[in-house]
Amino acid sequence: MDIPVTHAPGIDLVWPREGVTRVPFQVFSDPAIYAEEQKRFFRGPIWNFLCLEIEIPKPGDWRLATVGETPVVVTRDEHGAVHALVNRCAHKGALVCLQERGNAKALTCVYHSWSYDLAGRLQSVAFRHGVRGKGGMPEDFSPEQHRLEPLRVEVFCGLVFGTFSDATVPVEAYLGETMARMIRRNLGRPLRMLGMHSQIIHNNWKLYAENVRDSYHATLLHTFYTTFKVNRLDMDGGMLLSEDGRHSISYAKRDTLRQSDEYQKVHAAQYKSALAAPELLDTWTEFEDGITHCIQTVFPTLVVQLTLNSLAVRFFTPRGINKTELFWIYLGAQDDDEEQTRKRLMQSNLTGAAGLVSLEDGCINEFVQRGTRGSEDRNAFLEMGGRDVESSDGSRATETGIRGFWKGYRELMGF
Amino acid sequence: MDIPVTHAPGIDLVWPREGVTRVPFQVFSDPAIYAEEQKRFFRGPIWNFLCLEIEIPKPGDWRLATVGETPVVVTRDEHGAVHALVNRCAHKGALVCLQERGNAKALTCVYHSWSYDLAGRLQSVAFRHGVRGKGGMPEDFSPEQHRLEPLRVEVFCGLVFGTFSDATVPVEAYLGETMARMIRRNLGRPLRMLGMHSQIIHNNWKLYAENVRDSYHATLLHTFYTTFKVNRLDMDGGMLLSEDGRHSISYAKRDTLRQSDEYQKVHAAQYKSALAAPELLDTWTEFEDGITHCIQTVFPTLVVQLTLNSLAVRFFTPRGINKTELFWIYLGAQDDDEEQTRKRLMQSNLTGAAGLVSLEDGCINEFVQRGTRGSEDRNAFLEMGGRDVESSDGSRATETGIRGFWKGYRELMGF
Amino acid sequence: MDIPVTHAPGIDLVWPREGVTRVPFQVFSDPAIYAEEQKRFFRGPIWNFLCLEIEIPKPGDWRLATVGETPVVVTRDEHGAVHALVNRCAHKGALVCLQERGNAKALTCVYHSWSYDLAGRLQSVAFRHGVRGKGGMPEDFSPEQHRLEPLRVEVFCGLVFGTFSDATVPVEAYLGETMARMIRRNLGRPLRMLGMHSQIIHNNWKLYAENVRDSYHATLLHTFYTTFKVNRLDMDGGMLLSEDGRHSISYAKRDTLRQSDEYQKVHAAQYKSALAAPELLDTWTEFEDGITHCIQTVFPTLVVQLTLNSLAVRFFTPRGINKTELFWIYLGAQDDDEEQTRKRLMQSNLTGAAGLVSLEDGCINEFVQRGTRGSEDRNAFLEMGGRDVESSDGSRATETGIRGFWKGYRELMGF
Amino acid sequence: MHEAIEDLLADYAEAIDDGALERWPGFFAEDGEYQIITRESHEAGLPVGIMYCGSRGMMEDRVQALRTANIYEPHTYRHLLARPRIQRSAEGFAVRSNLCVFRIAQDGETVVFATGRYLDRIVEDGAALRFRSRQVVLDSRRIDILLVLPL
Amino acid sequence: MHEAIEDLLADYAEAIDDGALERWPGFFAEDGEYQIITRESHEAGLPVGIMYCGSRGMMEDRVQALRTANIYEPHTYRHLLARPRIQRSAEGFAVRSNLCVFRIAQDGETVVFATGRYLDRIVEDGAALRFRSRQVVLDSRRIDILLVLPL
Amino acid sequence: MHEAIEDLLADYAEAIDDGALERWPGFFAEDGEYQIITRESHEAGLPVGIMYCGSRGMMEDRVQALRTANIYEPHTYRHLLARPRIQRSAEGFAVRSNLCVFRIAQDGETVVFATGRYLDRIVEDGAALRFRSRQVVLDSRRIDILLVLPL
Numbered sequence A, B, C: 001m002d003i004p005v006t007h008a009p010g011i012d013l014v015w016p017r018e019g020v021t022r023v024p025f026q027v028f029s030d031p032a033i034y035a036e037e038q039k040r041f042f043r044g045p046i047w048n049f050l051c052l053e054i055e056i057p058k059p060g061d062w063r064l065a066t067v068g069e070t071p072v073v074v075t076r077d078e079h080g081a082v083h084a085l086v087n088r089c090a091h092k093g094a095l096v097c098l099q100e101r102g103n104a105k106a107l108t109c110v111y112h113s114w115s116y117d118l119a120g121r122l123q124s125v126a127f128r129h130g131v132r133g134k135g136g137m138p139e140d141f142s143p144e145q146h147r148l149e150p151l152r153v154e155v156f157c158g159l160v161f162g163t164f165s166d167a168t169v170p171v172e173a174y175l176g177e178t179m180a181r182m183i184r185r186n187l188g189r190p191l192r193m194l195g196m197h198s199q200i201i202h203n204n205w206k207l208y209a210e211n212v213r214d215s216y217h218a219t220l221l222h223t224f225y226t227t228f229k230v231n232r233l234d235m236d237g238g239m240l241l242s243e244d245g246r247h248s249i250s251y252a253k254r255d256t257l258r259q260s261d262e263y264q265k266v267h268a269a270q271y272k273s274a275l276a277a278p279e280l281l282d283t284w285t286e287f288e289d290g291i292t293h294c295i296q297t298v299f300p301t302l303v304v305q306l307t308l309n310s311l312a313v314r315f316f317t318p319r320g321i322n323k324t325e326l327f328w329i330y331l332g333a334q335d336d337d338e339e340q341t342r343k344r345l346m347q348s349n350l351t352g353a354a355g356l357v358s359l360e361d362g363c364i365n366e367f368v369q370r371g372t373r374g375s376e377d378r379n380a381f382l383e384m385g386g387r388d389v390e391s392s393d394g395s396r397a398t399e400t401g402i403r404g405f406w407k408g409y410r411e412l413m414g415f
Numbered sequence D, E, F: 001m002h003e004a005i006e007d008l009l010a011d012y013a014e015a016i017d018d019g020a021l022e023r024w025p026g027f028f029a030e031d032g033e034y035q036i037i038t039r040e041s042h043e044a045g046l047p048v049g050i051m052y053c054g055s056r057g058m059m060e061d062r063v064q065a066l067r068t069a070n071i072y073e074p075h076t077y078r079h080l081l082a083r084p085r086i087q088r089s090a091e092g093f094a095v096r097s098n099l100c101v102f103r104i105a106q107d108g109e110t111v112v113f114a115t116g117r118y119l120d121r122i123v124e125d126g127a128a129l130r131f132r133s134r135q136v137v138l139d140s141r142r143i144d145i146l147l148v149l150p151l
């Protein structure tokens, strides 16, 4: 029988009985669902990626972020502790921090000069006692009862996470052992930022969340991958999920390629494979485990990527029901030599808004958004690799990662 | 007593007791009504114009279209049969065809390479059996149960129509005898495309549907018509409706003009009527029935126009509640000689986005959209030419065509 | 206990028990509330500012305006009487007047040439009797039953006001004695327009309504005020409210400055106060009462400003739930000499879209709109200067004016 | 000569942006041609575009119509032209320049109304340079609202 | 001289687009005038526009204010100018050029912020060319958000 | 020489706007460099931008990829360039010009896709002028949808 919605008033949705192997297209375009996500999902028991610790190295540094559509500022206080605060003044709700990045001893709202310390505690209220004894706040005004709304914060391998919920377990437990280990492998060393940019993609944020967990599409849509043997399903590799199925790692070992003629059938391999400038793919062995391609997702909106030597952190944030901003931060190790930095620069051509193996993701999710218009009552069909939510070691011809996302989404939304 | 809405949940509308002589302005701006139209109206028992057959002459040709907001692709298969399919992949819903026009042996979705034949039947699923025996679809996966959603298709006089409903009667019966005859007169011959463009008009699609059925406005708003005696109400002419009132023909016979001083009162005739370049209106007698101006509407969104020798097909499609795209396709007969083509080129100045007698329609419907803001609870008043829905032979000082549109709209929407 | 909403169906809002000292952020972003305001607030018993009388000096002059989102045209008839009419044709609802300003003997709709006199009475209907006896309106058509919807109009000190409600008391009673006197002081003389422009601000209209009643922010946000001692809270001044609290006057007397060290604490006074070109602030004594700065608000959307010698009328109108247009009309006295006009020109740099002491208001309300995203269930805190709605003579370190606005808003909306 | 041609192009744009449309036909030779057409139709070699004038007279009729007959909301254009590419030809010059036209409504709303190329054939007509033909090839197939002022 | 004037216009735009606003007053003669006004007010002959500086000093005060007193979200401009039309005048040159200015917010949002005309009176001030007066006539009557950086 | 440089810039834009991308690498010296980078990263001195080609070969690979491997919806560009600012340098010329690129989708939707500056180093390569390096510094940090055609 059908599962009726239990906890979302005003939302008229029935999830198909087939469970996570089906997704009603309505979830990508229904304003009531989008509004509900702001409260129930983004303020629920999840860890939201906020920024990198290296973006706020010094005491007093701050950086803006968003959790869902809620504006947040991440600060480092004089003792070096990191805080995350809703960027909404306790007085009348104005943004308190205006610049994307800054450094200050205190956070002062420009509207009426209410001032907060770096932990968000209200420190002073202009004209609290009026001017020459006239006006000002009532006697019983108590600054302690007004502050910038805080989030709980944890930093893991230089990644700063925040949550609105007291129920969220610690980040390492949230990730699970497998996910935590791979993050340590890739990010557990002194890093430097090599560059950043963002992309506006015209689709609901959940379509990109599916897309990055979709090991099935990668080598079919991104034909450059296939042709240049950067990443193919006929290399050893797999799709690992966390215990709860929310997080995933899609990996491949380039040296294990044994060409399968499955590829002969698909468009993906029609393109001549000689490069005029092969230096594009000059690499060095950064890790001994043989894994040369690894896309790791952290529920709900973070991705850690190491493709050959191209190390990057991606994250995305909703800008409206069918608009999402996708951020790319390119990283290198602090001890990279010049040649290694040059190689990372060369390989940066593979990903990002102009990435030879990623630019398609800038439009493909929009194609789904537009393709499903007028079909809100139909469903996506997700049975590749079975109907379960579990790791698929050995094959990435599976949608298990996507099913895992929907498992987590439904748990939070009560769908 | 008032007629309460019976079949549209969530829509709070009461149609005035005066019936089709009144139109609540709310229907042009209520998002709930707009959403309901996508299901109830555009997927209802009507024939939606999709494209011209000459746009897909060869096997494998396809062309994109929309039905309401639903993306559709029209194809011609290897046997020459025409198909219309929702342009939404059966897997995850991506657009399958990306270019406005194309030619292919099969329709392959770029996301995961699912491939369909030109009739929309699923032919292959990439990695269905996984790679080297791992991954892939469950054993019980049956391709027959997945296909591109088809529309029923009929071609009449080179016009390709599609419907989502099994209840829709054949096109010729849908049009009725009078309408079918006039379409044959104008389009029942080998045609070639002379040009095309479109217009974005900032109004609800139904305002343009009214506008093209409004024989009352033509000679008042489009003063060029009147002044240059291209089309006036004091020529012999009339407004013919189909039996069900949904379709209409507004026609005039230029040679029968007997000037009425009604026109002296209106702005419409104030403009000096000598052209510096009279060749604009050089014509030849294309038909012997004396009809020199003929605007024919086919419910809901198609218009066939022959003004002097300017032959065109117009159609429009909603792009949002207050945004509509209007397409103009200029046609000639395949056996036109050079001089005739030149005359059609000259006369193309009369219509289209820059048309001397049509450009006003680009803004007039927006004026209604804006004029009725804040007055959603008021009604349009449509009693010109009486209160009935019936042909008005002999006079076009009538709104019978508009009343006919609303009759059909209410039948489909249950208002 | 909480006060549940009584009169707004479909709106799910509970105003906090603290009354006017709290404002739910939801009122700035809820589409249902915005829609309800169009009917209940803007068509309620209030006087909406429409235009200045000097904009329509001659018989036949008209000028467009909006009341909420409803388009209105203000006319002066042949007898010199001023009328306000909804700019919506009685036939099918098209805008009747298209240009922002014009002059005509009659108002004729371009769509079907229905023509109205300057008081909005229907005078002629094109083809009412058809053409040569065919078509036309039914016998029982009665022009008297069709007209442009009128508003009641009153002119006070050259300000033209309109209301949809019969219950609205006369303007002078609506303003109350104090407000009326100050308007007479500033505008009660022959005036000429010196210039005008507008600003699009990206916030709900009510945030600007608060902003102009907020005597607390002025000298903190607009630091130029403070530094150059144009307006400070340590000058004699006050915040006067009308009896019903809806209207306000914030005033200061520049010559009474006794610097308070309160200002030393705030950003507002950090900026060196020597001007390279002091002529910016060259003034003359325009009034003997010592008041050199006076911002007067008239509920809901009008502001009369005299800062030094810069005389201006501001008004604002909603352009969407988070979009507002703010108009600036700069005025001078008809008998100003050249030097006085030059001084008003110089001082015009203080206000407007580029105003040295007003440009911040172009973004600050947007900061609140954005700061409160995702926090629709939180409230603004308005206890500066107490919790009452009453004049605060002697101090402007108060939010009494804002509380007064919300008092009036809630009365009208039934919140 | 490059200067003179650039001045012609700038003067043309200025006349239209200033609303001096009566000057418009004068930029063309007596039998000059003017056409606005979409890139799509242009590349497909189709004859019918969006506006066509086969002579100065037809341009005068256009101006006459938009002044007295046609109905539309007041608006103005603002042209921005890139550096023209000029080639000598038998009859004079073949000139191409990228163009962008903004449309400003009376309420101030400003939109990118048109982008594309001018394809011009310019001749020396007595003392003056005039357009033998000017083709406006629009990048977009669609027009926002309507097109009444020449581009 | 045409070249030199075009360089002045380009240099001015570059200074503002680069945020080097301290250079701005230096483009004007000591008693130079600068005004931003709407087309509507300009054509109506009204004296008050949106911004007015009657001397270099007033421009310096503007820069000082926007650096230290005024509050707004960080943003930058990008100017595009069309070929100027230059006429010799008694005092120097009367120059007109079409302009378009894009505004880029810190989050990357890019909008057409202003379109219109520069109406310039340029004089030879010692070795250099400077603006005796520069009037920015905006096509639109309305400003998006606020106007703090000169155009 | 100023003329020749302006022609190079215009020809480059024309080639891309016409979709003649195979011509694109030829505008560069054999070991020419091309990079698209955000203003933010450029000013921070970060090495990685959005697109980087270290040689003509890498440009050819880009063209080859976008013709045969990459998937995206058909679209075209329209470039508008402001007057370049040219300085002689040891190797040739250092040139800077403001740019705006519109993107036109197949359905006609037109957006301001990019604004910014070209920072060019131009050398005389045999008879021709070529880019030793061309850096496109984008004002915005964000790209709408994707970037596949060079700017």
Ligand code: FES
Residues within 6 Å of the ligand: A089, A090, A091, A092, A093, A094, A109, A110, A111, A112, A113, A114
């Ligand atoms: S809103 Fe922040 S101090 Fe008032």
Ligand code: FES
Residues within 6 Å of the ligand: B089, B090, B091, B092, B093, B094, B109, B110, B111, B112, B113, B114
């Ligand atoms: S969405 Fe079409 S193949 Fe997957």
Ligand code: FES
Residues within 6 Å of the ligand: C089, C090, C091, C092, C093, C094, C109, C110, C111, C112, C113, C114
């Ligand atoms: S709508 Fe005004 S006359 Fe018909």
Ligand SMILES: [Fe+3]
Residues within 6 Å of the ligand: A211, A217, A218, A221, A222, A358, A361
């Ligand atoms: Fe991908």
Ligand SMILES: [Fe+3]
Residues within 6 Å of the ligand: B211, B217, B218, B221, B222, B358, B361
């Ligand atoms: Fe019409």
Ligand SMILES: [Fe+3]
Residues within 6 Å of the ligand: C211, C217, C218, C221, C222, C358, C361
């Ligand atoms: Fe203010």
